[in-house]
Structures are given as structure tokens and as C-alpha cells.
Amino acid sequence: MDATPAETTEPAFRTLGGLRFSKGHGTGNDFVLIADPDGVHTIDAGQVAALCDRHRGIGGDGLIRAVPSRYLSEGRELLLSSPEAEWFMDYRNGDGSLSEMCGNGVRVFVHFLRAEGLVDLPDGGALAIGTRGGVKTVVRTGDSYAVDMGPWEFIFPGDATAKAMDSLVTADGLEVPRPALSVSMGNPHTVVALAELSELEATRLYTAPQVDPVPANGTNVEFVVPAEPLVHNGIGTVTMRVHERGVGETQSCGTGACAAAVAIRHWAGAEAPDSWQVNVPGGVVGVKFFAGAGGHEHVELSGPAVIVATGTLS
Numbered sequence: 001m002d003a004t005p006a007e008t009t010e011p012a013f014r015t016l017g018g019l020r021f022s023k024g025h026g027t028g029n030d031f032v033l034i035a036d037p038d039g040v041h042t043i044d045a046g047q048v049a050a051l052c053d054r055h056r057g058i059g060g061d062g063l064i065r066a067v068p069s070r071y072l073s074e075g076r077e078l079l080l081s082s083p084e085a086e087w088f089m090d091y092r093n094g095d096g097s098l099s100e101m102c103g104n105g106v107r108v109f110v111h112f113l114r115a116e117g118l119v120d121l122p123d124g125g126a127l128a129i130g131t132r133g134g135v136k137t138v139v140r141t142g143d144s145y146a147v148d149m150g151p152w153e154f155i156f157p158g159d160a161t162a163k164a165m166d167s168l169v170t171a172d173g174l175e176v177p178r179p180a181l182s183v184s185m186g187n188p189h190t191v192v193a194l195a196e197l198s199e200l201e202a203t204r205l206y207t208a209p210q211v212d213p214v215p216a217n218g219t220n221v222e223f224v225v226p227a228e229p230l231v232h233n234g235i236g237t238v239t240m241r242v243h244e245r246g247v248g249e250t251q252s253c254g255t256g257a258c259a260a261a262v263a264i265r266h267w268a269g270a271e272a273p274d275s276w277q278v279n280v281p282g283g284v285v286g287v288k289f290f291a292g293a294g295g296h297e298h299v300e301l302s303g304p305a306v307i308v309a310t311g312t313l314s
């Protein structure tokens with residue numbers, strides 16, 4: 001019987017051979033990172049999915065290409081009003097789809113730019129980053145980063161102050177559909193409150209939760225349990241699990257943590273604090289609300305960033 005010679009290179013990687021990559025994460029939300037200072041590496045959706053494959057690729061929840069903003073049409077548009085946003089975070093989900101924003105990703109992105117020697121950011125310094133969700137300013141404290149994520153908004157129209165929910169979510173392990181609130185952080189989120197940690201543990205996220213009505217471009221779904229008591233020393237605490245659009249269940253989601261804090265603060269009413277701790281399976285991130293430019297309330301996300309490896313694609 002003739003033996004078929006074994007392939008030594010995954011087909012999707014062939015045109016990427018020799019490309020350097022890093023692997024990094026923010027509270028367990030992990031990314032393949034590629035520096036493209038000359039704007040020459042087009043990585044298509046199939047290649048992103050192959051690189052992010054956990055069995056046959058490097059493995060990651062998403063892929064981030066670091067490219068000067070001037071090489072992308074979206075970046076050039078941002079440069080008109082924010083010339084300081086020299087670097088653009090070209091983010092893809094693990095299935096190759098685009099998302100407007102990634103909160104853990106932007107922290108890891110800045111850490112990667114530093115590690116590659118592409119920026120010099122002193123402790124306490126700030127860096128403006130172009131993203132498909134607009135320009136985000138990132139402030140460094142050691143190897144932790146705080147990101148001005150900009151304003152939040154409810155996705156579905158209606159009386160914002162009166163509404164407690166605007167959709168229903170069904171997931172394996174939860175007996176009845178649960179009320180939820182859909183919040184945009186540039187990308188879409190639907191936040192479901194559960195009463196007990198045991199319910200959060202019982203929720204199975206191998207398959208995508210069903211959301212009705214679903215936001216126009218799909219949604220990330222966050223399941224959250226408020227701490228008891230909710231507020232301690234002026235800080236609110238919630239525990240969260242997330243099913244991400246274009247990925248599946250992840251260890252953490254920065255924009256999801258912001259959306260979770262928005263929803264829980266809204267449900268808690270006037271006495272709710274502006275500072276939040278969000279516990280996720282991969283660690284802890286901080287969320288703060290503050291008065292931003294133009295009289296809009298902004299959300300700040302803070303947390304660590306880690307680079308674990310660098311290598312070269314075969």
C-alpha cells in the first residue's frame with residue numbers, strides 16, 4: 001500500500017513562513033501577536049483561524065497585528081483628528097472575524113509594542129492607539145495598563161432610565177430564559193444577571209447562548225453574579241463568565257467586564273459606586289466610570305498584560 005507523504009507545514013501557514021510572532025494574554029484572554037511595521041502582512045481570515053487553532057496552530061482567542069495607522073484606511077481616518085495614534089491594533093477573533101474592539105487585547109498590544117522596542121513608554125506614560133472602535137488612550141503602570149475605553153451606550157433604543165432588561169437569553173444549564181441588557185462598548189454585549197455562583201457554574205458555554213432579540217451584528221454574552229454585599233469599601237464586585245462572538249467561552253473579556261459593570265450599576269440604581277472589580281476565570285480586572293471629554297461618561301478598564309513566548313512560523 002502506498003503511503004501518502006506527511007505534510008510538514010499546515011497549508012494555511014505556507015505564505016507566512018518565517019514570520020515572527022509572540023503569544024500573550026491579559027487575564028487569560030490570549031492572543032497571537034504579529035508586528036508589521038511596514039504594513040506588508042495581509043493575514044486572511046482562514047490564516048487567522050489556522051494560527052489561533054489550539055491543536056494545529058499556535059492557539060489563541062484572537063490575533064492582533066501591530067501596524068502603523070497610516071497603512072490602513074481606518075487608521076488614516078483616525079489620524080486626521082488624532083495624529084498621535086501612530087499604531088493601529090488590527091484585531092481579529094479566533095474564527096477570523098473582525099471586531100471593533102478588544103479591551104484585554106489593547107493592553108497586551110501596548111505591552112507587545114514595548115517588548116518589540118516599537119515604542120518607548122515610561123512608567124506613568126500614555127499612548128494613543130488606533131482601533132476599529134476609535135482611538136483609545138492607554139496609561140502604563142509597571143506591566144499593568146489602564147485604558148480609556150470611551151463612552152458606553154445601550155444597544156436597543158428605549159427609555160434608558162426605566163428599562164431593566166431588553167432581551168432574553170437562553171443557555172444550556174439554565175432552566176428558563178433570563179432577562180438581559182445589551183450594551184455597546186464599541187462592540188456588542190448582552191449582560192445576564194444570575195442570582196447565585198452555583199448557577200454561574202452550572203451554565204454551559206460550549207455552545208453559543210441564544211439571545212432574543214439579538215443585536216444587529218451578533219453579540220458577546222456575559223453572565224454575571226453580583227457579590228453579597230455588592231459594595232465593599234466603595235468598590236462594587238461582580239463575578240463573570242463570557243461567551244465571546246467569534247471565539248466561544250474565554251477566560252476573560254475586557255469590553256465584557258466594562259459592559260457587565262455598566263449593567264450591574266444600572267440595575268443597582270443611584271447608590272451604586274463608580275469603581276468595580278470584575279472577577280473572571282482568568283483573574284481580575286478593574287472598571288471605573290469617569291466624566292470624559294464632551295460631557296460623556298467614559299469607562300476605564302485596567303489590568304495586567306503578559307507576553308509568554310516569541311517564535312517564528314515554520
Ligand SMILES: N[C@@H](CCC[C@H](N)C(=O)O)C(=O)O
Binds near residue numbers: 103187220245253255
Ligand atoms: N476579548 C475581547 C473582546 C474581543 C472581541 C469580541 N469577541 C467581539 O467579537 O466583539 C476583550 O477583551 O474585550
